[in-house]
Amino acid sequence: MAHIPVLASEIMDGLLVHNGSRVIDATANGGGHAEMLLAACGKTGKLLAIEWDKTLYAGLQEKFKGAENVILENDTFAHIKRIIERNQFGAPDAILFDLGFSSYHVDESGRGFSFQTDEPLDMRYSTDTELSARDILQTYAEEELARIFKEYGEERFARRIARAIVDERHHRTLERTGELVELIKAHVPAWYRRGRLHPATRVFQALRIETNHELGAVRAGLEGALSLLAPKGRIAVISFHSLEDRIVKNMFWDAKQAGGYLVITKKPITAARSEITANPRARSAKLRLIEKL
Numbered sequence: 001m002a003h004i005p006v007l008a009s010e011i012m013d014g015l016l017v018h019n020g021s022r023v024i025d026a027t028a029n030g031g032g033h034a035e036m037l038l039a040a041c042g043k044t045g046k047l048l049a050i051e052w053d054k055t056l057y058a059g060l061q062e063k064f065k066g067a068e069n070v071i072l073e074n075d076t077f078a079h080i081k082r083i084i085e086r087n088q089f090g091a092p093d094a095i096l097f098d099l100g101f102s103s104y105h106v107d108e109s110g111r112g113f114s115f116q117t118d119e120p121l122d123m124r125y126s127t128d129t130e131l132s133a134r135d136i137l138q139t140y141a142e143e144e145l146a147r148i149f150k151e152y153g154e155e156r157f158a159r160r161i162a163r164a165i166v167d168e169r170h171h172r173t174l175e176r177t178g179e180l181v182e183l184i185k186a187h188v189p190a191w192y193r194r195g196r197l198h199p200a201t202r203v204f205q206a207l208r209i210e211t212n213h214e215l216g217a218v219r220a221g222l223e224g225a226l227s228l229l230a231p232k233g234r235i236a237v238i239s240f241h242s243l244e245d246r247i248v249k250n251m252f253w254d255a256k257q258a259g260g261y262l263v264i265t266k267k268p269i270t271a272a273r274s275e276i277t278a279n280p281r282a283r284s285a286k287l288r289l290i291e292k293l
């Protein structure tokens with residue numbers, strides 16, 4: 001299923017993109033939001049689209065073939081400052097971060113982002129990075145695994161699951177998502193196994209965050225974006241879980257305290273019920289906006 005851009009009208013209203021704007025989509029994916037941003041900045045504006053995943057990047061090259069005012073970069077947005085500088089892009093008027101993974105990763109990538117299908121335990125957006133989820137499960141110390149599950153997944157049975165993984169390593173390497181799901185199920189209480197949330201949800205989230213250094217990337221990306229933004233320029237960030245949203249909120253408030261920025265969203269903007277009905281993924285989306293004065 002194609003990825004449906006979330007909070008599209010709220011982003012377009014919030015980023016104030018107009019003819020001639022210099023716009024960055026830091027998480028371009030299939031180019032849904034990017035296309036709208038490009039239409040709004042017109043022929044006199046320009047769009048820099050960043051995407052870390054090679055397959056998705058190839059799709060963007062195809063989609064924007066021949067577009068003169070589009071620059072594409074296959075890199076992490078953690079390097080946004082470097083990317084802006086090496087392209088001599090100038091100070092951006094609008095930057096969008098739509099964090100996390102996309103429908104493509106869950107439905108098509110075959111890289112183990114979902115606990116619903118049995119696939120290799122990879123979970124990397126960029127296959128150029130060193131450690132896959134499998135390598136993390138195979139090499140990290142028990143305490144480290146427990147910390148990740150607790151901090152990044154808020155998993156209440158973090159210690160138990162970490163111990164079970166390390167015990168299992170004496171017999172075999174966990175290679176597939178199905179094996180990890182079975183192991184988790186076997187080591188959590190029955191009431192938890194039968195709960196509303198699938199028992200592997202939190203461990204999968206934690207592993208994905210660790211595999212891709214997601215929280216560090218958000219900090220580095222926002223730091224670069226805030227420092228290079230043009231006067232009156234705006235940044236929009238959509239996050240999908242509380243750990244990310246907390247970082248965005250704190251970094252925006254710190255920037256305001258330091259001076260020179262206005263936080264546009266005192267509370268995050270969330271999707272209308274009609275959008276959630278059409279696209280359940282929008283349910284947990286939170287949008288925050290900041291402006292450089």
Ligand SMILES: C[S@@+](CC[C@H](N)C(=O)[O-])C[C@H]1O[C@@H](n2cnc3c(N)ncnc32)[C@H](O)[C@@H]1O
Nearest residue numbers: 005027029030032033052053076077098100102
């Ligand atoms: C939620 S999707 C974005 C959807 C997009 N706005 C659209 O309209 O289709 C997030 C995208 O960010 C990419 N991504 C994740 N971490 C990244 C990073 N550190 N740097 C660049 N891209 C990243 C993922 O590969 C994914 O394609």
